[in-house]
Amino acid sequence: MCIRDRLGGYRLRAAAAEPRRDLAAVAAVGGRFVCPGDREWPSQLDDLGDARPVGLWVRGRPDLRLWSLRSVAVVGARACTPYGAHMAATLGSGLAERGWVVVSGAAFGVDGAAHRGALAAGGATTAVLACGVDVPYPRGHAELLGRMAQQGLVVAELPPSAHPTRSRFILRNRVIAALTRGTVVVEAEYRSGSLVTARQAQRLGRFSMGVPGPATSGLSAGVHELLRGEGVLVTDADDIVELVGDIGDLPPVRRGPVLPRDHLDAATARVLEAFPYHGATHPRDLARTAGTSADETLGRLYELHSLGFVEREGDAWRLTPPSARNDDARRGDT
Known part of the structure; x- marks a missing residue:
């Protein structure tokens, strides 16, 4: 046009x-x-x-x-x-x-x-x-x-x-x-x-x-x-x-749910991660894998036991089966 x-x-x-x-x-x-x-x-x-x-x-x-x-x-x-x-x-x-x-x-x-x-x-x-x-x-x-x-x-x-x-x-x-x-x-x-x-x-x-x-x-x-x-x-x-928005209008920090294992200190978390998924293991093997002393490992094991993550079996320790854990430990499962 x-x-x-x-x-x-x-x-x-x-x-x-x-x-x-x-x-x-x-x-x-x-x-x-x-x-x-x-x-x-x-x-x-x-x-x-x-x-x-x-x-x-x-x-x-x-x-x-x-x-x-x-x-x-x-x-x-x-x-x-x-x-x-x-x-x-x-x-x-x-x-x-x-x-x-x-x-x-x-x-x-x-x-x-x-x-x-x-x-x-x-x-x-x-x-x-x-x-x-x-x-x-x-x-x-x-x-x-x-x-x-x-x-x-x-x-x-x-x-x-x-x-x-x-x-x-x-x-x-x-x-x-x-x-x-x-x-x-x-x-x-x-x-x-x-x-x-x-x-x-x-x-x-x-x-x-x-x-x-x-x-x-x-x-x-x-x-x-x-x-x-x-x-x-x-x-x-x-x-x-x-x-x-204006300067300072920031979104909240994005993160997933906080799990009980997130509250473990670094040494205790290393001991927990050292466990094999199946079967029992001896504290000295856990100490070697986690890079901690035998005495410290034993102390960490009792902390984990009180939280329901592990259980003792004679002289050895194993991960607590998920079905037997308390509610807090179950929520910590990955």
Whole structure:
């Protein structure tokens, strides 16, 4: 399409616009129009340059600018798996519990699960729509959108009564990417609007993150491709906050369960490791293998006996059979 034809189309759309009608319509549902220069305008949207929205239609009491300062987008497949829905809800609730606003597109699947997770945790969530803020789309999320209009924010670039089209979803995605500090993709195929959002976030200097899934799942293929590039692998809210948060927002140390044998001192642990898996052995053989003296080995053996790890058999010692150990020693089995 040439520039002349495109300008002609813009003139026709401008001639059909009725700003007073739109303002009255958004006011009727308790909304407002926010544009650049307003106190409530999120300045990070200016990073879009010429693609910056002319303004945003907003429903909900919270301040859009303030809520967007600490926000993360959680997006993904509409036809997600139970795993994807679980992870989206878990991330949504985890981020909300840590004081972050969860932003998504209110679609079926991952979007809806992320919104519900945030709401279930009593947290904050923002829906960015590809239609008017007064249009319940998808219809199956009418109740969810109503809750967000009461407890959170519903935002759209399009005026009231506007209905979604394929191209409008793509336009909506750039707003999600620019509005937040980072975008997390939970599940996505190779050709997915969620990946468009994540890559837009990368271009804007935001964090792009992905939740890994089964290598055999087509719904994780797009996420894995993102992770092979500049995307960062995340598995929970702590991982996300470490990336997008302030200095000092570090995740807890990752480690497996603490076992009783972890509390043994080094010499006692060496004596225990010196035991053969089957059969009895003499203390002098244990001392030679563990590199300890005979007297020290004997003392360590009685410590291990009191903890239920070993038992005496004449002059020899053997590992206590797992079925005969006490609960603490059984938990120490490897």
